[in-house]
Amino acid sequence: MALILELALQGLQMVLVVAIAPLVLGITRKVRAHLLRRIGPPVLQPYRDIWKLMHKEAVLAHNASWIYRVAPYCIFAVTWVAAALIPTYATGLLFSWSADLIAIVALLGTARFALALAGMDVGTAFGGIGSSREMMIASLAEPAMLLIVFTVALVAGTTQLSAIATIFTTAPVGLRVSLGLALFALMFVGIAENARIPIDNPATHLELTMVHEAMVLEYSGRHLAMIEAAAALKLVLYFSLIACLFVPFGMATGDKTAGAIALGAAVYLAKILVLALLLPIGETSVAKMRVFRYPIFLGGAFAAAALAVFLLFVSRGF
């Protein structure tokens, strides 16, 4: 009985992240439109888009291989697993120990690998440019991300997300310079990884500036639906990660009573909502960068995270 309950709670988290993903995307788009003095599409528009795409015929190039057809499901599944392993409303769920933070970062790497290969499958210049730039951004963002992982792991003494969240909620961790730097770096990395301004423009179809959109240029129908869903899910994943690492308060850390879970879920949704409101504010206040200025942007994140790690290696007190 207890096992079934645990399974149900884990299942609830899996369903929750997928269910809210398009909504989160819709909210960011709506807020962004308002900031630009447009009305913007309805908040629920991403659901309709995905639904419509799913029911459309998929058009494949003559020379598309099985990688092109499998990759969207693979990307979606990998992103989903990674997102479902990040604690949202409660810690210590049934499968929370099956991957730690390093493994979650690496799982995102698997999704990126599949996406970059899919971009190269048909053999167009656009797909190639997208894949090449995506891997360049990843090679800058991933070291920064792992240094953030180091920072958090050194403060908490563990790389298990559930354990980190529990420690940050219950133990007197306090305000720390290193965690502040890590938060700063994580925001930069999240912006780059989710192809947001100033790294990439999710709304663009101007060929020379796009990265993510160039890779998926050939996709249509249900395959495109999967990729769009995975992109939305990845945004939720990064929001959940920020919420779990830096504001873990309100999570059900102890017994999984109905009240604690309801509270946890409500607080989680509120945190995601706040982040979804903040992201477009940041996005509308800067301009997109040239490709070869990305190293400066991501180098900033790397430097901040590296500083945090060095401080912690010097003294646990920072």
Added chain:
Amino acid sequence: MAVTIGLWCVAALFAVSLLTLVRGPFGTAFVYGATLVISLMALALGLTELIGARVSTVALPLGLPILDGAHFRIDALTAFFLTVVNLGGATTSLYAIGYGRHEEAPMRVLPFYPAFLAAMNLVVLADDAFVFLLSWELMSLASWAIVLAHHRDPANMRAAYIYLVMASFGTLALLLAFGLLAGADGGYAFAAMRAAGPAPLAAGLAVILVLVGAGSKAGLVPLHVWLPLAHPAAPSHVSALLSGVMTKVGVYGFVRVVFDLIGAPTPWSGLVVLTLGGITATLGVLYALMQHDLKRLLAYHTVENIGIIFIGLGLALAFRANGMDVAAALALTAALFHVFNHSVFKSLLFFGAGAVLNATGERDMERLGGLIHRMPQTAIVFLIGCMAISALPPLNGFVSEWLTFQAILVSPQLPQWGLKLAVPAVGALLALSAALAAACFVKAFGVTFLGRPRTPAAANASEVDGFSLAAMFILAGLCVVAGVLPGFVIDALAPVAKALAGDVMPKQVGVPWMSIVPIGESRSSYNGLIILAFLICLGTLTALAIHRFATRATRRSAIWDCGFPLDAPQTQYTSSSFAMPIRRVFGTVVFGVHEVVDMPRPGETRAGHFAVRVIDPAWRFGYGPLARAVASLSLRLNHFQFLTIRQYLTLVFCGLILLLIVVAAWR
């Protein structure tokens, strides 16, 4: 007993080699079939001894009389490396039964191949410095002969020459190291060295010398320069052995001497090894990214993986020096796990490159493309190899890197300031090289197997033979199995860790759900099996649900390409264009990358040209000046050859006086 069986295997391999030499070509199938059987036997021996964790020794009445015979020994470390060497040997032999048929001059490969395998086995079995160095040199020479198999190509001649110089230099360093460890009494048996325990100064010098000697065989920067030249020059199955297995014998040499014979490490040796490992990993992968020759890319990537292994070894030394034995066991296990992993996926990738070379006659990725349609099975296994080497979960490369990261996270407890500052920097380098490796293998797989064929040779390729495919599928299967069930590998390494690090990691088999828990339950855990199961379930369920409840209608059409599709396959991204952003970001400083664009003016009809020049800093700042210095010095010393007899006599006399003065001063 066990070591006798091992020696019989070695003898059998030498016998095959001699038979081939004496009786002429028996046919490739016989030679590779025989080596396959012998390697399988030695593999079984290695596995049973590793699991049984027994030690057996034997002394043969051979070799120098002062040494009291030739000593051989199987302990946990030897058993592990026997497994690695013979797993590589067996799969390579299986692959070569098919692949070797296409060899133009089989007699340039066949006699040396079994000898090469035998020498590698003998290196790990050796229990005194004489046998070790002899088999080490034999290994170098046999592989040198195979590197020269296609000797009409001047590039291969140069590669073999540089290899020979570097190999002799490495052996010289090892010889001096053993001399230091043997001491004045000449205790050249490993047992005597272990018992003696060298003085601190001699131990420190020996560590440096072994780092040079074994590191040059393994491919540590800046001693790696021969590796990307020589490994691709050999026939592909031997490239797999050179890159996947022989570099591991180099690692074995380092571990044997530094962890076992010298013992009691100092913190600074850990620092040096760690830092060199970090630099090696990053430079290796950056250089691999710049290559467009598939086999050379793989060879450079070996340098990266050696760097990762040495990071683990350096951490183990640092922990051991500070008495943190559990952490040392973790770091050493991570390094040895990566030894195993790299031997599996690098062999697999070289087999794949050989298959491509066989099917198309091309190694240059700029002339390939679209092979996934013509060689579907090779494409699958090559993809698995690419994902495994890029450290992507749930495959095996990720597990060993994850363990290394876990070891890095223990290191704030180290007391030394140098280590405190170096370890996070090396962690960042490791993360950088992991991300760059993914980029490198997206490029390798994407340009070679995806897209449209760039030449007729690529368009008309055909799938390779069954033996080659079988070997590749076995290795790909191992990549998956070791990735989802890493607990068995970690437990199998426990005796090695116990012997060399003084402690073991917690037992993994028996942890609920088959997760791995390197330090403690609350600290970190990973479960590849669950991840893989989830991925398969969720991916399949999603696909089925969409096909069932939405639509599965599919239409084939021309490429969209934003409305302007171009038929010419030259419009695709190439290998050098794929690497361009990373070349710009990292390469200009490190490699002095220089791009020359020759664009015809409008109206001109000549062809445009684009050239990239990438210089290995090891050549520019190390070997280039060194070679020039040697050349100019020898030019100046040249006139010593043309002296009169009186001048020669004066020279000899002065030399003698000088020597006597030195001896007098020494006393």
